Amino acid sequence: MKTIFIYLAIIFLFFSCSKPDLRVFEGDNVFLSDLKGKWIIFNYWADWCPPCIKEIPELNNLQRNYSNKLKVFLINFDMLEGEELNQQLKKFNVKVDSLLSDPSTIYKWVIPENLPVTFIINKNGDLEHTLVGPQTEEEIISLLSL
Secondary structure: OHHHHHHHHHHHHHHHOOOOOEOEOOOOOEOHHHHOOOEEEEEEEOOOOHHHHHHHHHHHHHHHHOOOOEEEEEEEOOOOOHHHHHHHHHHOOOOOEEEOOOOHHHHOOOOOOOOOEEEEEOOOOOEEEEEEOOOOHHHHHHHHOO
16 A cells, blocks of 8 residues: 555656646646647747738637637747737737747747748647648638648
8 A cells, every 4th residue: 555655646746747848828838748639730920920910810710619629829939928928919819828938949840030930730749731921710721621
């Protein structure tokens, strides 16, 4: 009985000390393992990029309408944080999670200088698509065969 308790304590400590893969602004941080079986959409945007702003409602709708099949994250290209990021998210009515950590460190992609850019990770956790330019909900649905 004592041995079982020790093993359970070690397992508990291991999992409670694990660092999440993605830091979410004003939300729950994310372990990529929790998203296995879903498409993951990472979109880089900036407030000085008109096509990025045009794309935000499309990404909001995509997340709302297909939340059981995918997860959408925005990453501010200028890596804003705190109140400055909060003001922009409110100004542009962003409804999807915004990341404070850059997934390029995990997936080893190079962020193009042109925005917006969207990276799509397949259900197995591999980079499947890199899309440069504004996307619509319909285009992404078609691309992923949802």
